[in-house]
Amino acid sequence: xxxxxxxxxxxxxxxxxxxxxxxxxxxxxxxxxxxxxxxxxxxxxxxxxxxxxxxxxxxxxxxxxxxxxxxxxxxxxxxxxxxxxxxxxxxxxxxxxxxxxxxxxxxxxxxxxxxxxxxxxxxxxxxxxxxxxxxxxxxxxxxxxxxxxxxxxxxxxxxxxxxxxxxxxxxxxxxxxxxxxxxxxxxx
Ligand SMILES: C[S@@+](CC[C@H](N)C(=O)[O-])C[C@H]1O[C@@H](n2cnc3c(N)ncnc32)[C@H](O)[C@@H]1O
Numbered sequence: 001x002x003x004x005x006x007x008x009x010x011x012x013x014x015x016x017x018x019x020x021x022x023x024x025x026x027x028x029x030x031x032x033x034x035x036x037x038x039x040x041x042x043x044x045x046x047x048x049x050x051x052x053x054x055x056x057x058x059x060x061x062x063x064x065x066x067x068x069x070x071x072x073x074x075x076x077x078x079x080x081x082x083x084x085x086x087x088x089x090x091x092x093x094x095x096x097x098x099x100x101x102x103x104x105x106x107x108x109x110x111x112x113x114x115x116x117x118x119x120x121x122x123x124x125x126x127x128x129x130x131x132x133x134x135x136x137x138x139x140x141x142x143x144x145x146x147x148x149x150x151x152x153x154x155x156x157x158x159x160x161x162x163x164x165x166x167x168x169x170x171x172x173x174x175x176x177x178x179x180x181x182x183x184x185x186x187x188x
Contacts, residue, residue, distance in 0.1 A: 039109025130188030
């Protein structure tokens with residue numbers, strides 16, 4: 001998604017349409033944790049993660065578009081949030097240090113990755129042992145969603161692609177209105 005469409009990520013109806021608050025309650029991110037929001041865009045989810053981890057925690061907000069990171073910085077500053085660290089990634093490398101994170105979140109990002117295998121390999125390295133990778137995608141199984149099919153994935157598709165990664169599938173959560181969330185854990 002181009003930064004030119006960034007306004008859509010911050011639309012006021014998003015809470016009602018996608019129930020992000022429910023997603024973050026379910027994530028139950030511990031206070032003080034270091035987490036990453038990969039494909040952070042304008043930081044819609046980074047800001048929620050920042051509130052969850054609190055001042056002793058940190059959110060590494062990765063994107064490959066500098067313009068998105070600029071918007072993310074501006075919004076974080078405007079709302080007085082100081083624990084989000086923008087990170088400029090590349091198509092194959094999110095630019096995170098090894099074993100830096102307890103949780104890595106990708107919301108509506110995996111389907112956009114041009115080199116998904118390489119990116120996920122790097123994210124596995126960036127997780128601490130026992131850490132969680134959570135991937136949220138619009139449900140490709142549901143033709144009634146007001147989302148173009150190109151921007152959706154089926155659970156089966158994601159399971160197949162993730163099967164080659166050194167992660168254990170843990171759960172699939174289907175309580176969001178438009179998306180599913182899949183949890184993978186790095187062996188501890
Ligand atoms: C649809 S937006 C979702 C933004 C945010 N996660 C949200 O839910 O508001 C997808 C974002 O992923 C980013 N992206 C795509 N490929 C990426 C990659 N390889 N590394 C980091 N970010 C990427 C895009 O630049 C864009 O900002």
